[in-house]
Amino acid sequence: MNFYPLSIITLLFLSFTTVIGAEVNIYSHRQPFLINPFLEKFTEETGIKTNVVYATKGLAQRLKAEGKNSPADIILTVDIGRLYIYDDLNLLASVNSDILDRNIPQNLKSPENKWFALSKRSRIIVTSKERVKEGQITKIEDLADEQWKGRVCSRPGSHVYNRALMASLILSLGEKAAEEWAKKFVGNLARRPQGNDRAQVKAIFEGQCDISIINNYYFGKLKYSDDPSQREWAKSVRLIFPNQSAEDRGAHVNISGGGVAKYSKNKKEAVALLEFLSKAASQKMYGEINFEYPVNPNVETTEELKSWGSFKSDSLPIISIALKAYEAQKIIDKVGW
Amino acid sequence: MTAFESNQDLWVHLVNTVLPIYVVNTLFLFLGVLTLAGGLGISTAWIITYYSFFGKKVIEWALILPLACPAYIIAYVYTDFLEYAGPVQGLIRNIFGFNSAADYYFPEIRSVMGAIFVMGFVLYPYIYILARTGFNNSPRSLYETAALYGRNKFFAVGLPLCRPYIVAGLALVAMEVLSDFGTVEYFSVQTLTLGMFNVWIGMNSISAASQIAIVTFVFIIILLVLERKARSSQKYNDTSKRLNNISPKELSLKKALFAICFCLVPISVGFIVPIIILINNVFIGLKPDSFFAIFPVLLNTIFIGLTATLIIILLAFFSASSAYFSKNRALVIIYNSAATGYALPGTMLAIGVVIFFGFLDKFTGNIVFLGGTIYGVIFALTVRFYAVPYGGVISGYSRIPSNLFDASKSLGYSTISTSYKITLPLIRTSIIAAAILTFVDIVKELPMTLILRPFNFETLATYTYQFAHDELMIEASLPAFFIIITGLIPILLLQNQLNSFFHSKN
Numbered sequence: 001m002n003f004y005p006l007s008i009i010t011l012l013f014l015s016f017t018t019v020i021g022a023e024v025n026i027y028s029h030r031q032p033f034l035i036n037p038f039l040e041k042f043t044e045e046t047g048i049k050t051n052v053v054y055a056t057k058g059l060a061q062r063l064k065a066e067g068k069n070s071p072a073d074i075i076l077t078v079d080i081g082r083l084y085i086y087d088d089l090n091l092l093a094s095v096n097s098d099i100l101d102r103n104i105p106q107n108l109k110s111p112e113n114k115w116f117a118l119s120k121r122s123r124i125i126v127t128s129k130e131r132v133k134e135g136q137i138t139k140i141e142d143l144a145d146e147q148w149k150g151r152v153c154s155r156p157g158s159h160v161y162n163r164a165l166m167a168s169l170i171l172s173l174g175e176k177a178a179e180e181w182a183k184k185f186v187g188n189l190a191r192r193p194q195g196n197d198r199a200q201v202k203a204i205f206e207g208q209c210d211i212s213i214i215n216n217y218y219f220g221k222l223k224y225s226d227d228p229s230q231r232e233w234a235k236s237v238r239l240i241f242p243n244q245s246a247e248d249r250g251a252h253v254n255i256s257g258g259g260v261a262k263y264s265k266n267k268k269e270a271v272a273l274l275e276f277l278s279k280a281a282s283q284k285m286y287g288e289i290n291f292e293y294p295v296n297p298n299v300e301t302t303e304e305l306k307s308w309g310s311f312k313s314d315s316l317p318i319i320s321i322a323l324k325a326y327e328a329q330k331i332i333d334k335v336g337w
Numbered sequence: 338m339t340a341f342e343s344n345q346d347l348w349v350h351l352v353n354t355v356l357p358i359y360v361v362n363t364l365f366l367f368l369g370v371l372t373l374a375g376g377l378g379i380s381t382a383w384i385i386t387y388y389s390f391f392g393k394k395v396i397e398w399a400l401i402l403p404l405a406c407p408a409y410i411i412a413y414v415y416t417d418f419l420e421y422a423g424p425v426q427g428l429i430r431n432i433f434g435f436n437s438a439a440d441y442y443f444p445e446i447r448s449v450m451g452a453i454f455v456m457g458f459v460l461y462p463y464i465y466i467l468a469r470t471g472f473n474n475s476p477r478s479l480y481e482t483a484a485l486y487g488r489n490k491f492f493a494v495g496l497p498l499c500r501p502y503i504v505a506g507l508a509l510v511a512m513e514v515l516s517d518f519g520t521v522e523y524f525s526v527q528t529l530t531l532g533m534f535n536v537w538i539g540m541n542s543i544s545a546a547s548q549i550a551i552v553t554f555v556f557i558i559i560l561l562v563l564e565r566k567a568r569s570s571q572k573y574n575d576t577s578k579r580l581n582n583i584s585p586k587e588l589s590l591k592k593a594l595f596a597i598c599f600c601l602v603p604i605s606v607g608f609i610v611p612i613i614i615l616i617n618n619v620f621i622g623l624k625p626d627s628f629f630a631i632f633p634v635l636l637n638t639i640f641i642g643l644t645a646t647l648i649i650i651l652l653a654f655f656s657a658s659s660a661y662f663s664k665n666r667a668l669v670i671i672y673n674s675a676a677t678g679y680a681l682p683g684t685m686l687a688i689g690v691v692i693f694f695g696f697l698d699k700f701t702g703n704i705v706f707l708g709g710t711i712y713g714v715i716f717a718l719t720v721r722f723y724a725v726p727y728g729g730v731i732s733g734y735s736r737i738p739s740n741l742f743d744a745s746k747s748l749g750y751s752t753i754s755t756s757y758k759i760t761l762p763l764i765r766t767s768i769i770a771a772a773i774l775t776f777v778d779i780v781k782e783l784p785m786t787l788i789l790r791p792f793n794f795e796t797l798a799t800y801t802y803q804f805a806h807d808e809l810m811i812e813a814s815l816p817a818f819f820i821i822i823t824g825l826i827p828i829l830l831l832q833n834q835l836n837s838f839f840h841s842k843n
Contacts, residue, residue, distance in 0.1 A: 025792055031803035032795075033812075051792035053709070054803060057538060058788035061688045065695030066708045071792070085541060156525045158535040194447045194525040198808050206421045207437055226622060227811055229422070329539035333354040 022048045024269040027059045029077040030256065037289055042276050048269045060085045063261060073264040074273055076118075078256040079160040083115050084322030092259040095271055103278035103296045107317045108255060115259035117318060118277045119292040121215045122311065123165050123252045125240040126201060128210040132238070139243040140169065140252070143211065144184035152185065153200050153209035156193040157337025158329065161215055161254060166332060167324035168252040171316055175327060182335045193337055198222060198230070205233040215254070220291030220304065241311035250312040254321070256292065344545040347536070351545075359532040363515070363553070365449050366456075366528055370514045371507055373457030377603045378464025378506060383491060384600060386472040389585035390593035396600045397469075398832065403607025404462040404774070405824030407781040407798070409519025410817045412455045413810055414611045416523070419446040447524045455520055458607040460513055464506035466770060467728075471499030504564055505728035511560065512680040512724065515553050518784065529553050530682050543688070550685045557680040561673070612821060618814035627815050631800070634816070638780055638796040638823055641711070645718040646776045650768060652719065653726035658760065661734045679724035683784035690717045690789060709791050717785045722778050726771030730764060769834045777824040797823060 028035060032054050039050040053059070053072075063070055063086070075092070077083045086092050092114040100109075100116055108117035125137055131151075137143070143152055155162055169178040186193075190209035195202075200212035201222055222234035241251045258277065260270040276282055283294035287302035294301065301310075385397045419425050426443055435441050444450060472495055483494045496503075521528045529549055537546035588596060660669045678686060694707045707713045745759050761768075783798040790799065797820045804813035 031806065033803055053790060053792050053794075054799075055787040056806060057534070058684055058688055058691070058784075061543065062691045062708070062788060065691040067695060067699065069695075069698050069708065071709060081538070081541075088541065158539055160538070163539055191445075192448070192525065196808050202420075202422065208421060326540050329535065330350055330354075332539075333350065333535075336355075336358075 022046075022266065022269050024048055024050055024266050024273050025071050025073045026050060026052045026273075027063060027072045027075045027261075028052050028054045029056060029059065029075075029079075029082055030054070034290060035076065038277060038282055038285060041282070041285075042273055045276070046269075046272060048272065050273070060089055060091065063091050064089050068263045070261060070263050071265075072261045073266045073270040074258055074260055076256070076258040078254075079164065080117075080255055080257070080318050080322045081160050081164060081325050083255070083257045083259065084319065084325075086259060087114050091262050093262045093264065093267065095260050095274065097271055097275055099275040100271075100278055103275075103283075103298075105295065105297060107315060108257075108295050110259075110319060115257055116274060116278065117255035117257040117295045118274075119256045119283070119286040119290075120253045120295055120313065121217055121255070121292050122241065122313060123161060123213060123254065124216050124219075125242050126204060126212050126214055126219070126237040127240060128204050128207075129236060129238050131210045134238065137211065137240055138245070139248065140165070140213075141173075141181060141243075143188065143213070144181045146184070146188075148188045148211055150188065150190050151210040152188040153190055153195075153203045153212040154185075154193045154337070155196060155200060155213075157182075157186075157332035157335075159196075161197075162213070162337070163325055163328045163332065164254050164321050165213070165252050166328035166337075167321045168314060168316065170324050170327055170331070171320055172249050172314075175331075179331045179334065182331050182337060186335045186337050198233075201233045201237055202230075205236040216293075216305075216308070217291035219308070239308055241309055243314070244311060249316075250314040253293075253313040253318075255295070255318055256286075344542060344548065347540065347542060347545050348548075351532075351536070355527065355532060355535075358527050359529045359549075362449055362526055363528040363530075366452055366521070366526065367511065367514055369449070369453035370456045370460065371511060373453055374461040374464055374510045375503070375507055377457065377461035379468050379496075379503060381461075381600050381603065382465050382468035382472055383495060384596050386469055387490075387495075387585055388588050388592075388596060390588040390596050392597055396597065396604070398828075399604045399608070400465055400600060401462045401828055402604065402825065403459045404777055405781075405821045405828070406459050406608060406611055407519070407783070407817075407820060408456050408459050408513075408517060409523060409783075410615075410801070410805070410813075410820070411459050411607070411611050412452070412520045412523045413805060413808070413813070414614045415451075415455060416446050417810060418610070418614060419443075449524075449526050452520050452524050452526050456514060456517065458603055460510045461603055461607070463509045463513075463774070464503060466774070467502040467506035468499055470767065470770075471502030505731070508561060508564075508728060509679070509725060512557060512677070515557060515680050516682045518682050518684065533682065533685070547685065550681060554677065554680055558677055561677070612818070615814045615818045615821070618811050619818055622811035622814065627812075631797075631816055631819055634795045634797055634800045635819055635823065637794060638798075638820075641714060641718070641786075641796060642776050642779045642823070645715045645722070645779050646772055648715065649719050649722055649775050650726055650772050652723060653730050653771065654768060657727060657730040657734055660731070677724065678720045679722065681721075683721065683782065684788065686721055687717055687785040687788040690720065690785070709789070711791055711794070714786055714789045714791075717789050718779055718782060721782070721785060722775050725775045725778055726768070730767060730771060734760070734764065766834060769831055773827045773831060776827050780820055780824045 026035075026039075032052055035052070039052070043049060059075070060082075063072055063075070066072070075083075075086055077086075087110055092110075094113045095116075096113065100113075104116050104118075108120075109115065125140070125143070127137060142148075157163065157166065166178065166182065169181060173181065191203070197214035197218040198221070200214055201218065203209050204212060216239070219234060219237070219239060222230045225231055225234075243249050243251060258274055260267060260274065264270050278296055280296065280299045283296045283299040284302065286292040286294060287305055291302075291305060293305065381400050385393065385400070417423055421438055421443075429435065429441065429443070433441065446454075479494045479498065480490050483490050488494075516530065517528075518530050518534065520526075521531050522534075529552065533546045533549045536549060537543050681689075690713065691708065694713055698708055707716070741759055741763075750758065780796075781798060782796075783802055786796050787799050787802065790796075797816050801813050801816040801820060804810075805817070
C-alpha cells in the first residue's frame with residue numbers, strides 16, 4: 001500500500017512534463033464505456049493516445065476557468081444544448097477540415113465550423129401495441145388530443161431531450177401554439193413526469209400508461225438488454241416516427257457532437273479525432289454500439305435501425321434548437337411539465 | 338462572483354412559475370428528512386444507551402451501517418424494488434389477486450415522500466452517533482434527580498443535555514438534504530437544488546443558478562444562527578465526573594424483543610435490504626473483467642479518502658481548538674461559515690473551486706497548476722467535508738469542563754500543551770469517530786470529484802455513475818457495492834475505537 005501514494009505523485013509530476021508521443025485530451029459528456037470502443041480504435045489506427053475526463057455538468061465552466069492553461073483539446077457531448085454552451089462561452093476553435101466538410105452536412109454543424117454533429121438520435125413516440133391502434137397517433141401534436149387524457153407518460157420536461165423537443169415545436173408551430181400544445185400534453189399525463197426514457201417504456205409495459213416519447217436508441221438498448229425483463233418491455237411497444245406525412249416537417253432529431261478547444265495544445269490530434277469519428281467506419285459504430293443514426297450522408301444506417309423503419313428528419317438547422325432553449329424552458333416551467 | 342449579475346426577467350419568470358413549488362418541496366423534504374432521521378437517530382441512541390438486552394453489541398454497531406450507503410444508490414435500488422413491476426407490489430398482487438394498479442393503493446416511491454424515506458433511512462446514523470455520545474456523557478446524577486421528581490428522564494434530562502450533539506447531527510443531515518441532487522433528480526422532486534440545475538443548464542444562466550444557491554445557503558445559515566442564539570442562553574459544564582457512569586437497565590424478554598425489532602427497522606431499510614438487492618444484481622451481471630477493472634479504481638478511492646480525511650481532521654481539530662481557546666468571536670464566525678460549505682450542492686461548490694483555481698493559476702503564472710489535478714480534488718473535498726468533523730469536535734469541546742483548562746493554565750501550561758495533554762486525549766475518540774464519518778462521506782462523494790478530477794482518474798463513485806446515470810443498475814451494482822464495502826472498512830477496523838467512543842465518559 002505504501003508505494004501507492006508515491007507512485008501517484010510521481011505519475012502526476014510526469015504528467016506535468018512533456019509527454020513522449022502524441023496525445024489528445026478529451027472533456028466528455030458521454031460515458032467512458034460508450035466512447036472507449038471508438039477511442040481504442042482511434043489509438044490503434046493513429047497511435048495517438050487518448051485521455052478522458054467524463055462529467056455530465058460543469059465541464060464548460062471548468063474549461064472556461066482554466067482559460068489558456070486548459071489541458072483540454074476536444075469536447076465531446078450529447079445534446080445540441082450542451083454543445084452550444086461551449087460555443088456560447090467562446091471556448092471552441094474554428095476548424096478547417098475538408099474531411100469534416102465532406103462528412104457532415106451543413107445543418108448539423110456550427111456556421112463557423114466550431115462544432116460538428118457526430119451522430120443523430122430521433123425523438124420518437126412509443127405506444128402500447130395492445131391498447132393503441134396503429135395509425136391512431138402519427139405526430140407529436142396528436143399527444144395533446146383530449147382522447148389520450150390520463151394515458152400519456154413522460155420524462156420531466158426540463159430534461160435536455162424534452163427541452164430540445166419543446167424548442168423544435170416553438171420553431172415550427174410558434175411560441176403560442178407550442179405553449180398551448182404543452183399545456184394540453186401535460187393535462188393528458190397519467191402520472192407526474194418522472195424517470196428516464198427506459199422508465200417510460202417500462203410504464204407502458206406495466207399498463208400505467210399507453211403512450212410516451214423516447215429517444216430511439218433506448219428502444220435498442222432495451223431490445224438487446226442483458227436483463228431479460230427489459231427485453232419484454234421493448235416487445236410491448238410500437239415505434240412511431242412522428243410527423244412523417246409528405247407536407248409535414250419530419251421527426252425531431254438531436255445530436256451528439258464535438259468541437260476543438262480554443263486553447264488546445266494538440267489541435268492537430270484533436271482534429272484528427274473529430275475526422276476519425278466522422279469517417280464511415282466510426283459512423284457505423286454509432287449505430288452498432290448505441291443505435292444512433294450516422295450524420296455522414298454516405299454511410300448507411302445499420303440493418304437493425306433500418307428494421308425499425310425509415311423516416312425523414314426535421315431539417316431545421318440544429319443550432320436553432322439550442323437558441324430556443326431559454327424560451328422552451330420558460331414554457332416547461334409555466335405548464336409544469 | 339457570478340451571482341451578482343442581474344437576472345430580473347428570469348427571476349420574475351421563476352417567481353411566477355416554478356419557484357414556489359421549489360420552495361415548498363424543499364421545505365417539505367427538509368422537515369420530513371429531519372423528522373424521520375432525527376426520530377430514528379435519537380430513539381435508537383436512547384434505547385442503546387439506557388437499556389441492555391441480548392444482541393445489543395451487534396445492534397449498536399449495525400445501526401451505523403446505513404451511513405456507508407450513498408442516498409442516490411439507495412434511491413435507485415428501492416425504485417426497482419418498490420415500483421409497480423417490483424417484487425413487493427408483485428407479491429401484494431399475488432396475495433390479494435389484484436390485476437392492475439387501479440385495484441389497490443401503493444405509495445409512489447418517486448415522490449417527495451419517497452425521497453424523505455430514502456434520505457431519512459441513510460442519514461439517521463449521523464444523529465445516532467452524535468446523540469449516543471451526548472447521552473453517554475450526561476451525568477447520572479441528573480437522571481436520578483429527574484427520577485426523584487417523577488419527571489420523564491428522556492424529555493427532562495436526556496434531550497436538553499444532549500442538544501448540542503443532536504443539533505450537530507441534524508445540521509449535517511440538513512446540509513446533506515439541501516445539497517442533494519442525485520436523489521431528487523432521480524425521483525423528479527422539484528427542489529431548489531433541482532431548480533438550480535434547470536436554470537443553469539436549461540436557461541444557460543449560471544449566475545441565476547448561483548443566486549438560487551445563495552438562497553438555500555442563507556436559509557441554512559439563518560437556521561444555524563437561530564439555533565446558536567437559542568443555545569447560548571443555556572450554558573452547562575459537567576463537573577460531576579465520578580457519577581457519570583450510566584448503568585443500562587436490563588430489559589425483560591418481551592421488551593427486549595420489541596427493542597430489537599425496533600432497531601432492526603432502520604438497519605434493514607437502510608442497509609440490509611439494499612445490500613441484498615445489490616449483491617443479487619452483482620450475481621446477475623457477473624463478469625470477471627469487471628472485477629479486475631474495479632481494482633485500480635478502488636485504490637484511487639482509498640488513496641483520496643485517506644489523504645483528504647487526514648487533512649480535514651487536522652484542520653478541524655486545529656480550528657475547533659483555536660476557536661475554543663481564543664474565544665475570539667470573529668474566528669468562530671469564520672470557522673462556522675467555513676463549515677457551511679457542506680450545504681452547497683457539490684456541483685456548485687466544484688464550479689466555485691474551478692473558478693478559484695483558474696484565478697490562482699493565472700495569478701501565479703502557472704507555477705503550480707492546480708486545475709484538473711488530484712490536489713484540486715482534495716482541496717474541494719476539504720472545503721466541503723470540513724463541516725463533518727468540525728461539528729463533532731466542537732460539541733466534544735463544549736462538554737469538557739472549563740475548570741480543567743483553567744487548572745492546566747494556572748499550572749503554567751501553554752494553550753498548545755494543554756491541547757496536547759488534556760484536550761486531545763479527552764476528545765480522541767470523538768476525533769476517530771469524526772474521521773470515520775468523513776472518510777465514508779468522501780468515498781460516497783460524486784459531483785465534485787466528477788468535475789474536478791484529472792484525466793483518466795476514476796473513483797468508485799464516478800465509475801458507478803457512468804452506469805447509474807443511464808439507469809444501468811446491473812452494471813452499476815458492482816462498483817456501488819464496493820462503495821459501501823469501502824465505507825465499511827474503517828467502521829470495521831475501528832470497531833473497538835468506536836465502541837470506546839460510545840462508552841467514553843469524556
